[in-house]
Amino acid sequence: MRLQSLFLLLVVLAAGPARSEWTWRYPQPQGHTLYDIVFLTNTTAIAVGEAGTVLVTTDAGQSWVVSFQVAGVETHLRRIDRLDASSAVAVGDDGVVLRTTDGGDTWTPIASGTSVDLLDVSFGDAMNGIAVAGVTVLRTGNGGLAWQSTSVPSFLRAVDMITATDAIAVGDWTDVMMTTNGGADWTPKPEPLLPPYNAPLTSVDFIDALNGVVGAALGDDGWVSFNSAWHVTSDGGDTWAPLYPFGGAVEEYTPNEILYPAVGQIFAAYRMTCCRLSSYPFSDWGEFVAGGAPFAHRNITHSANGLARNDDGLVLVVGDDGLILRRNPDGTFVRTGGVLHREYLAGGWSASSFADPSTGIVMASDDYMYPASGSPETHFARTTDGGLTWASTTLANVQSKDLAHLSADEVYTIGYDVGGRGIAARSVNGGASWLTVWTSPTIFPGAIASGSPTHAVAVCSGGWALVIDNGTVTPVAAGVASTDVAFATPSVVVAAGGNTVRRSLDGGLNWTALPNPIQPIRALDFATPSTAFAVSTTGILRSDDQAQSWQVVPSGAHAGLRAIDVSGSGHGVAVGDDAVALITSDGGDTWIPFPPPTNGDFNRVTVFSDGRAFASGPPQTLFEFLQQTVPTLISRFDVEARPFGADLRWEVRDDADLASFSIQRLLDARAETIAAGLSRGARSYRDDGVLPGRTYQYQLIAVDRDGAMTVSAPISATIPSAALELLQNHPNPFNPSTRISFVVPAKERIRLDVYDATGRRVATLVDEVKDVGVHTVEWNGSGSASGVYFARLESGKDSVSRKLVLLK
Numbered sequence: 001m002r003l004q005s006l007f008l009l010l011v012v013l014a015a016g017p018a019r020s021e022w023t024w025r026y027p028q029p030q031g032h033t034l035y036d037i038v039f040l041t042n043t044t045a046i047a048v049g050e051a052g053t054v055l056v057t058t059d060a061g062q063s064w065v066v067s068f069q070v071a072g073v074e075t076h077l078r079r080i081d082r083l084d085a086s087s088a089v090a091v092g093d094d095g096v097v098l099r100t101t102d103g104g105d106t107w108t109p110i111a112s113g114t115s116v117d118l119l120d121v122s123f124g125d126a127m128n129g130i131a132v133a134g135v136t137v138l139r140t141g142n143g144g145l146a147w148q149s150t151s152v153p154s155f156l157r158a159v160d161m162i163t164a165t166d167a168i169a170v171g172d173w174t175d176v177m178m179t180t181n182g183g184a185d186w187t188p189k190p191e192p193l194l195p196p197y198n199a200p201l202t203s204v205d206f207i208d209a210l211n212g213v214v215g216a217a218l219g220d221d222g223w224v225s226f227n228s229a230w231h232v233t234s235d236g237g238d239t240w241a242p243l244y245p246f247g248g249a250v251e252e253y254t255p256n257e258i259l260y261p262a263v264g265q266i267f268a269a270y271r272m273t274c275c276r277l278s279s280y281p282f283s284d285w286g287e288f289v290a291g292g293a294p295f296a297h298r299n300i301t302h303s304a305n306g307l308a309r310n311d312d313g314l315v316l317v318v319g320d321d322g323l324i325l326r327r328n329p330d331g332t333f334v335r336t337g338g339v340l341h342r343e344y345l346a347g348g349w350s351a352s353s354f355a356d357p358s359t360g361i362v363m364a365s366d367d368y369m370y371p372a373s374g375s376p377e378t379h380f381a382r383t384t385d386g387g388l389t390w391a392s393t394t395l396a397n398v399q400s401k402d403l404a405h406l407s408a409d410e411v412y413t414i415g416y417d418v419g420g421r422g423i424a425a426r427s428v429n430g431g432a433s434w435l436t437v438w439t440s441p442t443i444f445p446g447a448i449a450s451g452s453p454t455h456a457v458a459v460c461s462g463g464w465a466l467v468i469d470n471g472t473v474t475p476v477a478a479g480v481a482s483t484d485v486a487f488a489t490p491s492v493v494v495a496a497g498g499n500t501v502r503r504s505l506d507g508g509l510n511w512t513a514l515p516n517p518i519q520p521i522r523a524l525d526f527a528t529p530s531t532a533f534a535v536s537t538t539g540i541l542r543s544d545d546q547a548q549s550w551q552v553v554p555s556g557a558h559a560g561l562r563a564i565d566v567s568g569s570g571h572g573v574a575v576g577d578d579a580v581a582l583i584t585s586d587g588g589d590t591w592i593p594f595p596p597p598t599n600g601d602f603n604r605v606t607v608f609s610d611g612r613a614f615a616s617g618p619p620q621t622l623f624e625f626l627q628q629t630v631p632t633l634i635s636r637f638d639v640e641a642r643p644f645g646a647d648l649r650w651e652v653r654d655d656a657d658l659a660s661f662s663i664q665r666l667l668d669a670r671a672e673t674i675a676a677g678l679s680r681g682a683r684s685y686r687d688d689g690v691l692p693g694r695t696y697q698y699q700l701i702a703v704d705r706d707g708a709m710t711v712s713a714p715i716s717a718t719i720p721s722a723a724l725e726l727l728q729n730h731p732n733p734f735n736p737s738t739r740i741s742f743v744v745p746a747k748e749r750i751r752l753d754v755y756d757a758t759g760r761r762v763a764t765l766v767d768e769v770k771d772v773g774v775h776t777v778e779w780n781g782s783g784s785a786s787g788v789y790f791a792r793l794e795s796g797k798d799s800v801s802r803k804l805v806l807l808k
Contacts, residue, residue: 015077020583022596022707025361025614026622027322027339029064032598034318035695036079036257036306038088045308046104046319048077048090051599056104061316061326061336063754067709070599071098071107072677074471079306083126084795087542089144091118091131099144112138112147124161132156132169139183149414152177152186160212160606161383168202168237170214175236192216192231203268205260210236213243213266215255219744229268230258256305259315269317271303301326315540318665321619336557339364339620340381340392349415352616354606355405358386361431363417364620370619375418384408386625387614395434395472398423403431404448404456412446412468414458424458424473425464438466438473446482452490459495467508478502478511484523488532494547496521496534496648501547517550527566533588535561535574540582540591555671556591556750557581562603569609573625575602581615585627591716592664592699594672596623597707637700643722643743647688650700650712657704663687666697666714688774691747693721721745724774724799726752726793729779735808736782740802742793751794754804756789765791781806 324337483497540556611627
C-alpha cells in the first residue's frame with residue numbers, strides 16, 4: 001500500500017500579517033522596579049531590574065530604550081558594573097550572569113556555576129571582577145566569561161573592587177572582609193558597628209585603598225533604637241567614623257547603594273523602613289557634602305535602589321515602579337520615570353477607565369493604617385492624548401475601588417472615605433477635581449459601569465445598587481453581587497459575582513434573579529445586546545441569551561483571569577494575574593494568549609473597535625495593545641502536511657530588532673504554543689504532534705527585542721489519512737548501519753524483517769505491537785556481505801518492501 005497524496009498548502013501574505021504589540025503607557029518609559037544603573041560613558045548608561053528588564057540611554061537619561069526578559073531571563077537583575085565604554089556585566093537571582101559588549105543592545109548569558117541569588121558585582125578593570133552571593137563569592141579574570149567560586153565565613157551583600165586585585169565586601173553582622181588577590185582569599189577588617197546593634201551592612205564604596213564608606217540598615221531593630229549613620233574610613237577600614245544623615249536622630253533606613261566620588265562627598269540611594277520622624281512614605285534619597293549643610297533629603301516617594309554618576313557630575317537614580325531621577329551637575333532635579341505618586345501598599349486598589357482611545361484615567365488607592373489611623377488617598381493619572389502625556393490628581397481621605405467615564409468630562413469614582421463610609425464622587429472636568437455626591441455608613445460600593453452619557457450603575461455590598469442618573473445618586477435594594485456590573489443596552493444592566501447573576505431592564509431600578517452560572521463569575525462584559533462574556537476561576541464563559549445561560553469557551557481556559565472587555569466589532573481582551581492576556585479578533589469564538597512585556601498583575605481592561613485596548617494593574621500601571629497590518633515583515637508562511645506531521649516554513653524581511661519566533665497551533669478552538677524562543681535565523685519547524693484526518697490552524701509570531709510581536713495570518717492544514725508504509729532507509733547505500741522508518745496507521749502487531757537477494761531472512765528488526773505513528777529502527781549490517789537486501793514490513797494481510805544497498 002502507498003500513502004495517500006501529500007497535502008500541500010502555500011500562503012503568500014499579500015495583505016500582510018497583523019502586527020500586535022503591547023506598549024507601556026504609564027508610567028514612562030516603563031514601570032518595572034529598577035535595581036541598579038551604571039554609566040559606560042558620559043552619555044551612555046544601562047539600568048537593570050525586575051524580570052530581566054534592561055534600559056539603555058545614550059543621551060544621559062533623557063530618553064531610554066526598554067527591553068524585557070533580555071536573553072530569556074525572567075528573574076530579577078540586581079546589579080550591574082562597567083567593564084569598558086561598551087561592555088558591562090549584570091547579575092541577579094538564581095545565579096544569573098549577563099554580559100554585553102555593544103552598549104546593552106545584545107546580551108549573552110554566562111554560566112556562573114551557582115543557582116544562589118547574586119546580590120552585587122564589581123569590576124576593578126575590564127578583566128577582573130567579583131560577585132557576592134551571601135557565603136559564596138564568584139571571581140573572574142577574563143571579563144566575566146568564566147567564574148570561579150569561593151566560600152567565605154560571612155554573609156556578604158555588597159562588594160567594591162578598588163583595583164584589579166583588591167576589594168572590600170560587607171554583609172550581615174556588620175562584617176567587613178578584604179581580599180588582595182582578586183577574591184581567592186578573604187580576611188576580616190574591623191567592624192564599623194559594635195554589638196549589640198549587629199545591623200547588616202548593605203552598601204560600600206571606596207575611592208582608593210584608604211578612603212571609603214559603608215552603609216548599614218539602621219534604626220529600631222525591635223530591641224534597641226539608635227542613631228542612623230554611615231561610617232567612613234581614611235585608613236583602608238582599620239578605623240571608622242560615623243556620619244549621621246538624620247542629624248543624630250533615630251530613624252530607620254536602608255542604603256541600597258552609596259557613591260563616594262570624593263572625600264567629603266556622598267550620594268546615597270535608600271529606602272525608609274519605618275517612620276520614626278516624618279519619613280513616611282518610606283522612601284527617599286539624599287546627598288551629603290562635608291563642610292556644607294547637613295544631609296539634604298530629596299523625597300521621591302518611591303524607594304531608590306541604585307544610582308550612578310558620570311564624569312560631568314550628573315547623577316541618575318533608579319528605583320521602585322520604574323523610578324528614574326536625574327540630578328543635574330548644578331544640583332537641580334528632574335524626575336523622568338516612574339509613577340507620579342507614592343508607592344501603594346498591599347490592600348489598596350487600582351483601576352482604569354477610558355471614555356475614548358485618547359481620554360482615560362489610571363487610578364490607585366492607598367489604605368495604609370486605614371481605618372485605625374492615618375488617612376487614605378486615591379491618586380489619578382489622567383491623559384487626553386492616548387497615554388503620551390499625563391497629569392495627576394489626588395483625592396484625599398478617600399480610598400476608591402473603581403471609576404467609570406460617562407463622557408470625556410464626566411467621571412464617577414466609588415469607594416470609602418476616611419470615616420469608613422461608602423462614597424461616590426463626581427468629576428465634571430475629566431478627573432482634575434472631585435466633589436462628593438453621596439455617602440452612606442452602611443452601603444459600600446465595589447464596582448461601577450456607565451450605560452450612557454447620563455447614566456451609570458454601581459453595585460455594592462449587602463445587595464445594594466446605586467443608580468446614577470443626571471448627577472443624582474439613588475440607592476436601590478437589589479440583591480445584587482458587588483463583584484462586577486455591565487450594560488447590555490442603555491436600559492438593560494446585569495450584575496454578577498460568584499454564583500449570583502441579576503438583571504435589570506429599567507436601568508437598575510428593579511432587578512430579577514437569573515439562573516446561576518456554571519462557574520463563579522469574576523467579571524463580565526457585553527459584546528452585543530444579547531452576547532456576553534465573563535471570566536471565572538478557570539477561564540472564559542459565553543452567553544448568547546443576555547446572561548441567562550453560560551457555556552465554557554474551550555480556548556479561553558486559563559486560571560487567574562480578572563477582567564474582560566469585548567467590543568462590538570469582535571475584538572476582545574481578557575487579563576489577569578501574572579500578566580496573563582488572552583486576545584480574540586473573531587467575536588470571542590477563539591482566544592489566543594498574547595502576554596504583555598511584564599510579569600505584573602492586571603485587573604482592568606478597556607477594548608476599542610479597532611483592535612486597540614488598554615489594560616491596567618497595580619501599582620497604577622497601564623499598557624496599550626494595538627493590532628495593525630504590517631505587510632512586509634513576514635513575507636511568506638506555508639505548511640506541508642504529512643501523516644503524523646506538518647512541516648512549517650517561512651520567510652521574513654531583514655529586521656535588526658527581530659529576536660525570536662514562536663508558533664501557535666489551533667485545533668477545535670483550543671490554542672496552544674507549540675514552539676517558543678526559536679532563533680531569529682529559524683525558517684522552518686516540524687510539528688509532530690498532529691493526528692491523521694484532523695485540520696489544524698497555525699500562526700507564526702515574530703518577536704522583537706522589546707517584546708513587540710508580529711503575528712501572521714492563520715494558515716490551515718488537513719493531515720492526510722495514513723496507511724501502512726515503509727519509508728526509504730537512510731543512508732542508502734550504507735556502511736555498516738542504516739535507519740529504517742515506517743508508518744503505523746492503527747495500533748497493531750508489526751513485523752519488520754531484512755532479507756538477502758536469495759530470499760533468506762538475515763535479521764528481524766521488529767516483532768511487536770506498535771502504537772499509531774512513525775517509528776524508526778536501525779539495522780547494523782556489519783556481519784553481512786556487500787550487496788542488495790530487502791526490508792519487508794508486515795501487518796495482518798498487508799505488507800510492503802524496500803530495497804537496501806550495503807556497500808563496504
